[in-house]
Amino acid sequence: MGGFVFRTLRFFSLLSLVAFALPTVSSAQSGGWGKPIAAPADPEPPTSSPEPNPEPSSPEPNPEPSSPEPNPEPSSPEPDPEPGSPETQPEPTEPPRTEPNPEWADAPPTEYEERSSQNPDWVEESEPPPVGTLKPNASASYDPRYANRNLTMPRGMMRGTFDTVVGRRTDEGQPFGATGTISTMNFGVGITLAQDFEIGFSRYRMGSFPGVSVFPNFGFGGEGLITFSMSPEAKFGDIPFYARFEAFENEVVKLGIDAVFRIPSRTEFGFLGGIPLRLIIHEQFAFDTGMEFVVDNNPQGPSVWSLNIPFNFIANATERFFLKLNSGMNMFDLGHTIRTATSGLVQGPFYFIPLGVGAGYTVDAGTAMMDIFASFRFPMFYGFSTRGSDLNAETWQVTIGLNIYSPVLFKGSAL
Numbered sequence: 001m002g003g004f005v006f007r008t009l010r011f012f013s014l015l016s017l018v019a020f021a022l023p024t025v026s027s028a029q030s031g032g033w034g035k036p037i038a039a040p041a042d043p044e045p046p047t048s049s050p051e052p053n054p055e056p057s058s059p060e061p062n063p064e065p066s067s068p069e070p071n072p073e074p075s076s077p078e079p080d081p082e083p084g085s086p087e088t089q090p091e092p093t094e095p096p097r098t099e100p101n102p103e104w105a106d107a108p109p110t111e112y113e114e115r116s117s118q119n120p121d122w123v124e125e126s127e128p129p130p131v132g133t134l135k136p137n138a139s140a141s142y143d144p145r146y147a148n149r150n151l152t153m154p155r156g157m158m159r160g161t162f163d164t165v166v167g168r169r170t171d172e173g174q175p176f177g178a179t180g181t182i183s184t185m186n187f188g189v190g191i192t193l194a195q196d197f198e199i200g201f202s203r204y205r206m207g208s209f210p211g212v213s214v215f216p217n218f219g220f221g222g223e224g225l226i227t228f229s230m231s232p233e234a235k236f237g238d239i240p241f242y243a244r245f246e247a248f249e250n251e252v253v254k255l256g257i258d259a260v261f262r263i264p265s266r267t268e269f270g271f272l273g274g275i276p277l278r279l280i281i282h283e284q285f286a287f288d289t290g291m292e293f294v295v296d297n298n299p300q301g302p303s304v305w306s307l308n309i310p311f312n313f314i315a316n317a318t319e320r321f322f323l324k325l326n327s328g329m330n331m332f333d334l335g336h337t338i339r340t341a342t343s344g345l346v347q348g349p350f351y352f353i354p355l356g357v358g359a360g361y362t363v364d365a366g367t368a369m370m371d372i373f374a375s376f377r378f379p380m381f382y383g384f385s386t387r388g389s390d391l392n393a394e395t396w397q398v399t400i401g402l403n404i405y406s407p408v409l410f411k412g413s414a415l
Helices: 002-030 337-341
Strands: 158-169 180-194 197-201 226-231 239-249 253-263 270-281 285-296 304-316 321-332 350-365 368-385 388-391 396-405
Touching: 304 337, 321 368
Parallel strands: none
Antiparallel strands: 158 180, 158 396, 180 197, 180 226, 197 239, 239 253, 253 270, 270 285, 285 304, 304 321, 321 350, 350 368, 368 388, 368 396
8 A cells, every 4th residue: 555655646746847837838839838939030141051962972092091201301492583674573464344334325226216307416327337538439410411510510529621623724815814734732720719600721511612702712712721722823721710600500401690801912902791591301411502792802903703603412322422512602702893894895794604513422531430432513604794605614613622520629509
């Protein structure tokens, strides 16, 4: 009986100890008596990723014991490098980059973005613009088709002219001028200073060459900035100064105003005022006509008045090759000055109709453009007066010449 009581007492003692221990564990998990037990908090992620487990390797065999190596001899300390040697030079560092950071640039606009017509920064180009300062060719500014050109060159363009004339004039009953075999060389120059305004020292003017005047040189030249005759005698000629204004122009009609002053060196002072007119058909054919009023000084009496009506037909057979037909009418001495000076022995006025044909070709010479031409002409093919008429095929002339057009030398507003 005593042993049973002792075992029972020990059993209840153990239960008491367990009862006192259980409230402490549950309180630590729930935070207080009567409160539900909270779920455990999630663990914080590790600050560094764990290293991967190395693959298992086979155990290496134990190396055989080696004999102990002898102690190496102590080495002497290395000397310090001398100053200025490559070892003491600091390593070169890369200079800081100064180009713009491409990551900071704005993205280019897309084709779906709104395009404002007033946005000056928006430019649509099918091909990149030309790079450099090369001057454009003269043919890009002045039409290479001779029949489709304006009466004046583009502003800033210069033209150099040269022609040589060889021919013969009969000496039977000619009241004035050289006779026999005649040859001349003529140089001239022209430039367009303002829009549609051209000046120069030359006998060449677009649509008015060759002229139909018979006085004073009968179309044999002898006029230019530098001009001289080689036969029948060597001498310098007159200097013509001209100014032309193209008053009206469209695709079909070109109308200008001419003023030409003859500065005498061999003959007398003269003035020409004209209205050149060019009619263009299909950019390939042209009719050049107009009216020219001429006054020639007469040191022995009244001036000589004349009226010219030129007529030239030009046809561009190709883009560069052209043909010309020259004619017109010269009404010389409308004031009867010669009749008065000769006491009625020579009756005027006199009417002359020239006739000629020519051909030319336009080529590009670098940035310049050049017209090469040649013509054959009867300057007094048919003449008549109040007393009679006559065909004159014995007076003829051959002309060979060229015109050189520079590219546009300057631009801007008009002077």
